Amino acid sequence: xxxxxxVTNEFGKKTGKAxxxxxxxxxxxxxxxxxxxxxxxxxxxxxxxxxxxDYGAIEREKRITMQHxxxxxxxxxxxxxxxxxxxxxxxxxxxxxxxxxxxxxxxESNQNLNAAKSKFDAGLAMLRSIEPNNTMIAxxxxxxxxxxxxxxxxxxxxRTTILVIAGVLLVFVIVLIIFA
Numbered sequence: 001x002x003x004x005x006x007v008t009n010e011f012g013k014k015t016g017k018a019x020x021x022x023x024x025x026x027x028x029x030x031x032x033x034x035x036x037x038x039x040x041x042x043x044x045x046x047x048x049x050x051x052x053x054d055y056g057a058i059e060r061e062k063r064i065t066m067q068h069x070x071x072x073x074x075x076x077x078x079x080x081x082x083x084x085x086x087x088x089x090x091x092x093x094x095x096x097x098x099x100x101x102x103x104x105x106x107x108e109s110n111q112n113l114n115a116a117k118s119k120f121d122a123g124l125a126m127l128r129s130i131e132p133n134n135t136m137i138a139x140x141x142x143x144x145x146x147x148x149x150x151x152x153x154x155x156x157x158x159r160t161t162i163l164v165i166a167g168v169l170l171v172f173v174i175v176l177i178i179f180a
Contacts, residue, residue, distance in 0.1 A: 071111060075111075075112045078115050078116050078119050079115065079119075081123075085126060085129075091123055091126060095140055098116050098123065099120060102117055102143070106151070107150075117147070124141070
């Protein structure tokens with residue numbers, strides 16, 4: 001019975017951890033971040049290692065957590081934007097704020113970029129339907145073209161980098177074959 005009880009308990013622990021990880025993500029386990037063992041303490045003839053907190057790792061984890069929280073707040077703010085068809089000035093204000101978010105996030109490849117661009121497109125469509133001759137429409141459409149151009153340039157840079165690396169590797173392989 002001891003072996004089966006042990007197997008059952010272990011199965012329960014592993015299943016519980018899997019469910020906890022699925023529900024809570026990276027916050028599921030009680031992991032002690034930032035612990036490292038490097039301080040030697042001498043007790044007579046024996047060396048005993050004592051753990052010392054890695055304050056740099058703790059600070060990096062704090063920054064990452066704060067960045068995730070800030071991104072979640074921005075995403076929530078973007079999702080909660082409601083465009084009122086009767087107030088074109090409020091629509092223009094929201095579109096201006098969204099365009100500044102996109103300008104910032106497009107260079108950082110932020111995860112909220114697609115939500116901001118989608119909400120921007122919805123607001124621009126509403127502004128076009130309310131007042132098709134508004135001068136700000138041309139400005140916002142210019143921003144969309146600017147973003148698309150930036151994205152295409154980034155893709156072109158990636159392709160160029162990949163081709164250069166592939167070319168260097170090909171030359172290296174050819175030289176290796178010739179001199180082998």
